[in-house]
Amino acid sequence: MSKVRAIRSDGEATRNRILEAAGELFATSGYAETTSKAIAERAEVDLASINYHFASRNGLYQAVLAEAHTQLVSLADLKALADSELSASDKLMKLFEHLVQRSQGERSWSIRVLARELPAPTSHLKVLLQTEVLPKIRVIRQILADITGIPIDDPALTRCLISVAAPCGMLLVGKRGVPGPLNDVLHMPGQVVARHLHVFALAGLEAIRCDYADRGIKTKPRVTRRK
Structure with missing residues (x-):
């Protein structure tokens, strides 16, 4: 059971790291100018990890917006x-x-992401x-x-x-x-x-x-x- 919990904990930590990295990049450069490769490099993960946790860059951006609004x-x-x-x-x-x-x-980054999205949705x-x-x-x-x-x-x-x-x-x-x-x-x-x-x-x-x-x-x- 402890091994399963450790795997889940590692997976959650990786997901959060991707979310934070994506949030910072989306806030700085916007959705259109931010690539999955740049997010992966900042989060120090491979591209497969983004797809695993968020299915796609679109899914990741939607998760970032949801997290930003929750933080608000x-x-x-x-x-x-x-x-x-x-x-x-x-x-x-x-x-x-x-x-x-x-x-x-x-x-x-949560405020800055929303500030980018809301005026030009x-x-x-x-x-x-x-x-x-x-x-x-x-x-x-x-x-x-x-x-x-x-x-x-x-x-x-x-x-x-x-x-x-x-x-x-x-x-x-x-x-x-x-x-x-x-x-x-x-x-x-x-x-x-x-x-x-x-x-x-x-x-x-x-x-x-x-x-x-x-x-x-x-x-x-x-x-x-x-x-």
């Missing part, structure tokens, strides 16, 4: 936040704090959406639904999601060092930026909730802090 925010962490005793408003604040911290921290983005993004969006939609009282599948909540998420996306994919307001924000204290996003988002969500009420559209009771 994992589904497990989001679910833990959603299931916590915090109010829905505080949950949103925690999410903003996390994303702002990731945007202002050291630009790891490849066909692989569809796989990422299905496997990583959509399950996380469902959790965030629930938080927004709890704040607004708008049903989770209502198109209005989709618009709310875009309005709340777009500023975070800009912070994450924006290039540093380029003069302009985005660069200025990236150099502001993270807590200040997170609080601004939170206050701004809550004001917008409240306005949408009131608009629903003014038009006679029924909403569910808003979720408050659990006892």
Whole structure:
């Protein structure tokens, strides 16, 4: 049994080494310019190892995108936040704090890969959406639904999601060092930026909730802090 575990451990270590090497190269040069040979050389493995663990360069790139998104925010962490005793408003604040911290921290390959992919998406983005993004969006939609009282599948909540998420996306994919307001924000204290996003988002969500009420559209009771 110990021999089997050792083989599995070695295989997992090799897979992780390939994933890290590919992530760094994709982040630096992009998918189109990164060859399997270059990845194998950086990871110190043969080409057969890439095919064994990821089936192809396409499979490897999809795995890199999935890992990058997990490093940005994992589904497990989001679910833990959603299931916590915090109010829905505080949950949103925690999410903003996390994303702002990731945007202002050291630009790891995971952030740089996503920054390359999202503005100019490849066909692989569809796989990422299905496997990583959509399950996380469902959790965030629930938080927004709890704040607004708008049903989770209502198109209005989709618009709310875009309005709340777009500023975070800009912070994450924006290039540093380029003069302009985005660069200025990236150099502001993270807590200040997170609080601004939170206050701004809550004001917008409240306005949408009131608009629903003014038009006679029924909403569910808003979720408050659990006892």
